[in-house]
Amino acid sequence: MRKLWIFGVCCLLLVGCSTNQKTTKKTELLIGGSTSVQPLMEKLAENFMKESDMKVSVQGGGSSVGVKGANEGVLDIGSVSRELEDEEKEKLDGVVIALDGIVVIVNQKNKVQNITLEQLHEIYTGKITNWKQLGGVDATISVVSREEGSGTRDGFEGIVGFESNELIKDADIQNSTGGVISTVSTNANGIGYISMGSVSDQVDVLRVDEVTPSVETITNGSYALQRPFILATKKDSEDAQEFFNFIFSEKGKEIIEDMKYIPVNQ
Structure with a gap:
């Protein structure tokens, strides 16, 4: 009888431990990745933490x-x-x-206002090398690009239509959105590409095929250079569900719009 009693107590303890493990709520989330997405995630996390006891840390990379x-x-x-x-x-x-x-940026001294996808292809693959060929001044184009593994670079190359190994060899490679902006803003002959939500008054934005990048032209598909912002988690993980609920709430969508991005429905 004593052995049966001990066995029963052990079973109850095991069940209790199992139940506690299942109901344990994660109290901290670590988010990292795209430097284009980073400012948006920081803003969403900041507002989410005002409504939740969960801590959210955001980094780039x-x-x-x-x-x-x-x-x-x-x-x-x-x-x-x-x-x-x-x-x-x-x-x-x-x-x-x-x-x-994805917007194409140039120095504020540059008089070129429009560029075509074909011209972008030829600039980034080294076939067009002088602004004079685009109606600008007689000066060598300084090509600025992002590092391998950048989502912005992958998106830009995919839409413009060239592979990474075709990129002009003397391109100035920057490891962040801020680096691209800084380089183009201080180089009168520079050209680069960044997220629309990261546009700075330090640089000018070009029309692409005569279409100005905006929420409207991205939504209706007339602006060709566009890509998704994606949050990736382990298969079937529910650790971040509370945060996702906030992102797709009305408050989350307002933040996305205020940051000059286009929210989507879940």
Whole structure:
């Protein structure tokens, strides 16, 4: 009888432990990845923490860092500014939270106001090398691009239509959105590309095929240079569900719009 009593107590303890494990709520989220998505995530996290006791920390590193970190469990959420690849989708769930335009920027002294996708292709692959060929001054074009693994770079190259190995060899490679802006703003002959939500008054934005990047032209599809903002998590993970609920709430959508991005419905 004593053995049966001890066995019963042990079973109850095991059930209790199992129940506690299942109901334990995560109190902190670590988000990392795309530097384009980072400012938006920081703003969303800041407002979310006013309504929740959960702590959210946000860092950058690039879209490839976001995918790798989410896949390895180092990050609770990986932020990605490109479509997930098929092999990535096998291990990760990707949720599109917003649409973003990739805008082409030049120095404020540059008189060129419009550029075509074909011209962008020829600039970034080295076939057009002088602003004079585009109706500008007689000066060599200084091509600025992002690093390998950048979601903005992947999106830009995919839409413009060239591979990374075709990029002009002397391109100035920057590791962040801020680096691209800083470089173009101080180089009269520079050209680069950044997230629409990160546009600064330090640079000018070009029309692409005579279409100005805006919420309206991205929504209706007339502006060609656009991509999704995706949050990636481990398959079937529910750790970040409370945060996702906030993002897709009316308050979350307002924040996305205020940051010059386009919210999407879940």
